[in-house]
Amino acid sequence: MSLTRTFRRCALPAMAAGLLAAMPQTALADVGGGNVSVGWSIGNTPSEGLSNITFPITVNPGTAHKEGIYFAQQYDFADAMGYTGLQPRENSGGKERMSARFSTFTAGATTSDPLCHEGADGGPGVTCAVDFDAVYGHRYDIKVERTGTDTWSGTATDTVNGRSTHLGTWTLPEGSGNLQGSQGGFVEYYLGIPSCAEMPRSDVVFGGPTTTDAGGLSGTSKANYEYSDCVGESGYKAEPDGAGTHITRGFVS
Numbered sequence: 474m475s476l477t478r479t480f481r482r483c484a485l486p487a488m489a490a491g492l493l494a495a496m497p498q499t500a501l502a503d504v505g506g507g508n509v510s511v512g513w514s515i516g517n518t519p520s521e522g523l524s525n526i527t528f529p530i531t532v533n534p535g536t537a538h539k540e541g542i543y544f545a546q547q548y549d550f551a552d553a554m555g556y557t558g559l560q561p562r563e564n565s566g567g568k569e570r571m572s573a574r575f576s577t578f579t580a581g582a583t584t585s586d587p588l589c590h591e592g593a594d595g596g597p598g599v600t601c602a603v604d605f606d607a608v609y610g611h612r613y614d615i616k617v618e619r620t621g622t623d624t625w626s627g628t629a630t631d632t633v634n635g636r637s638t639h640l641g642t643w644t645l646p647e648g649s650g651n652l653q654g655s656q657g658g659f660v661e662y663y664l665g666i667p668s669c670a671e672m673p674r675s676d677v678v679f680g681g682p683t684t685t686d687a688g689g690l691s692g693t694s695k696a697n698y699e700y701s702d703c704v705g706e707s708g709y710k711a712e713p714d715g716a717g718t719h720i721t722r723g724f725v726s
Contacts, residue, residue: 503666503668504666504667504702505663505666505703506663506669506703506707506723507661507699507701507703508659509660509661509697509698509709510697510698511546511658511659511660511696511718512695512697513655513656513693513695514654514693515655515682515684515692516692517687517690518653518655518684518690519686522651523686524651524652524686525618525652525685526616526618526684527615527616527617527682527683528546528615528680528682529632529678529679529680529683529717530559530613531610531678531680532559532561532607533609533677533678535674536561536674537674537675537725538564538569539563540561541663542663544560544660544675545557545558545658545661546558546656547657548653549652549653549656550649550650550653551651551653552646552648553646554578554579555575555576555617556574557573557575557576557640558615559574559607559613559615560574561609569606569608570605570606571604572604573615573629574640576601577598577643578593579599579649580597580598581645582598582599582644582645583599583644584601586641588601588602588603588640599641601627601640602641603638603639603641605629607631608631608633611631612632613629613630615629615640616630620642621644625643627639627641662703669703669706669707671725672708672724672725673724674721674724675723677719677720678714678719679696679718680715681694681716681717682694691716692716693717694716694718695713695718699722708722708724710722
């Protein structure tokens with residue numbers, strides 16, 4: 474398990490950046506692509522938490538259509554954590570493709586969904602994954618919602634053509650609680666590259682999250698900073714986009 478993945482699960486990217494900065498880059502055969510920290514929040518979240526959150530993510534056409542990039546939003550429960558998001562894939566059969574993830578890092582979580590398996594990033598939890606025909610430039614609303622007692626499901630809906638993709642279902646230990654109203658996310662290049670100048674291109678908009686609870690609430694997403702490898706060497710840029718943030722990074726299409 475990489476340091477990046479360990480600390481992103483714990484929502485401590487600054488610590489990971491500090492540890493990796495102490496390692497001389499010349500000692501590595503190649504470099505990891507590093508990450509961009511994203512933060513999101515939904516104001517006026519009820520004290521009991523939320524039964525659903527929708528995370529809008531638009532992977533723009535300038536993004537490299539290849540494995541190695543992860544656009545994710547994390548979420549907390551009262552006593553649990555997870556993340557969901559989209560990963561580009563190579564085109565197949567003349568169609569654009571992406572892969573979606575829907576995971577929890579909670580000991581004791583279980584699943585019977587065929588898209589899922591127990592274990593997450595080498596530790597406890599459940600990971601669900603599905604590859605699907607996608608359209609770059611379309612906004613996908615990724616919804617995390619309670620679908621039973623301590624049971625949660627994920628869905629990605631193309632907001633242009635209305636097609637929905639089931640991402641998986643898992644059950645948390647009793648008493649894990651509802652979704653909390655703020656957390657973080659990331660843009661990550663998780664494969665090695667010979668140099669930062671060869672980083673594949675990422676172009677994404679993280680929209681402000683929403684929920685149907687409490688009469689309907691809307692939140693914001695914002696980019697924070699780069700961390701881990703390639704800080705200041707990736708062409709990173711972020712700017713506001715409505716209630717969200719538009720992030721570009723990397724060079725190779």
